[in-house]
Amino acid sequence: MSELRILAVSEGPTADDWRHVHNVIIPADALSADEVRERIGRNRLHVAYRGDTLVGCTTVRPGAVATVIVRVLAQYRRQGIGRQLHAMALAEARALDAERVETIVWASNVDGLRFAAAHGYAEEVDRYLPDGEDVPYITLRRA
Numbered sequence: 001m002s003e004l005r006i007l008a009v010s011e012g013p014t015a016d017d018w019r020h021v022h023n024v025i026i027p028a029d030a031l032s033a034d035e036v037r038e039r040i041g042r043n044r045l046h047v048a049y050r051g052d053t054l055v056g057c058t059t060v061r062p063g064a065v066a067t068v069i070v071r072v073l074a075q076y077r078r079q080g081i082g083r084q085l086h087a088m089a090l091a092e093a094r095a096l097d098a099e100r101v102e103t104i105v106w107a108s109n110v111d112g113l114r115f116a117a118a119h120g121y122a123e124e125v126d127r128y129l130p131d132g133e134d135v136p137y138i139t140l141r142r143a
Contacts, residue, residue: 009045066098
């Protein structure tokens with residue numbers, strides 16, 4: 001098993017890979033290349049590879065209440081990748097002086113909800129149902 005390689009997202013292949021992971025895990029909110037470029041400007045985005053294989057991505061939205069989102073492709077879950085990505089993203093949020101940390105999980109992502117709970121995101125602070133959607137997004141605060 002090769003080591004996890006985590007790269008900051010910029011224009012080009014890393015942005016395409018970040019978009020791919022996002023769109024596979026959240027197909028109801030698929031993003032365009034332009035939307036990813038906009039997110040690069042306001043968030044900290046990373047992609048993760050095991051060897052040359054894309055396995056996941058992260059988003060850190062800076063602020064007093066930072067949002068940390070970890071996504072791991074289904075076939076690579078339960079191998080410690082999410083734990084490593086979460087530790088890196090959480091450290092980045094703390095380095096940005098976040099007073100609190102939250103995450104957002106699509107309610108139909110049962111693995112994501114379990115992962116969040118296992119990593120201390122226990123307090124539900126919001127549910128958001130986008131127009132025309134049937135499944136809400138849940139915002140959870142880390143204790």
